[in-house]
Amino acid sequence: MKVAILVREETMKRCTGKGCLNAFFQRKDAFAGYEGDIELITFSHADGDIDHKIETMIKNGVDVVHLSTCMRGKAPNYEVLAKRLSEHFDVVGYTHGSKEGKGQETIIMKKVTK
Template sequence: MKIAILVREETMQRCTGKGCLNAFFQCKDAFARYQGDIELVTFSHAGGDIEHKIAMMLKNGVETVHLSTCLRGKAKNYEELAKRLSRHFAVVGYTHGPETGRERAAIILEKGGSIRV
C-alpha cells in the first residue's frame, strides 16, 4: 500500500513532522488500520499547486492520502480538500492521536467519495 501524508502548510513552518512520522513508522493511530507492507511515498504540505501534487501522487502509485491531524484541527478547507482528494485516492483525515479530535472527527473516505466505516 502506497501512502501520502499531507500536512498544513503553516504548521510546517515550525513542525518537524514527528507526530505524523512516528505514527506511520510505528504503525499506530491512523496507520494501525493497515495489514502488510505500507510505503510512505509523499510527505508534503497541502499548499501550493495541489493539482500538480495530485498528478505526481497518481504517477507514483499513491493509493491512500492521510491528512495530518493539524489539518483536521486548523485548516478551514479540510472537508473540501478531503472530498477533492477522494476523487483519486482513499482519504484518512488524521495521522496521529485519536480519530475524534477536540473540534471534529476525522473524515474517512473511500476513493470516489463514499464514507468508509
C-alpha cells in the same frame, strides 16, 4: 499500499513532522489498521499547486492520502480538500492521536468510483 501524508503549511513552519512520521513508522493511531507492506511516497504540505501534487501522487501509485492531524484541527479547507482527494484516493483525515477530533470530526472517505 502506497501512502501520502499531507500537512498544513503553516504548521510545517514550526513542526518537525515527528508525530505523523512516528505514527506511520510505528504503525499506530491512523496507521494501526494497515497490514502487509506500506510505503510512504509523499510527505508534503497541502498548499501550493494541489492539482500538480495530485497528478504526481497518481503517477507514483499512491493508494491512500492521510491528512495530518493539524489539518483536521486547523485547516479551514479540511473537508473540501478531503473531498477533492477522494476523487483519486482513499482519504484518512488524521495521522496521530485520537481518531476523534476535538473541533472537527475525522473524515474517512473511500475513493469515489465513477
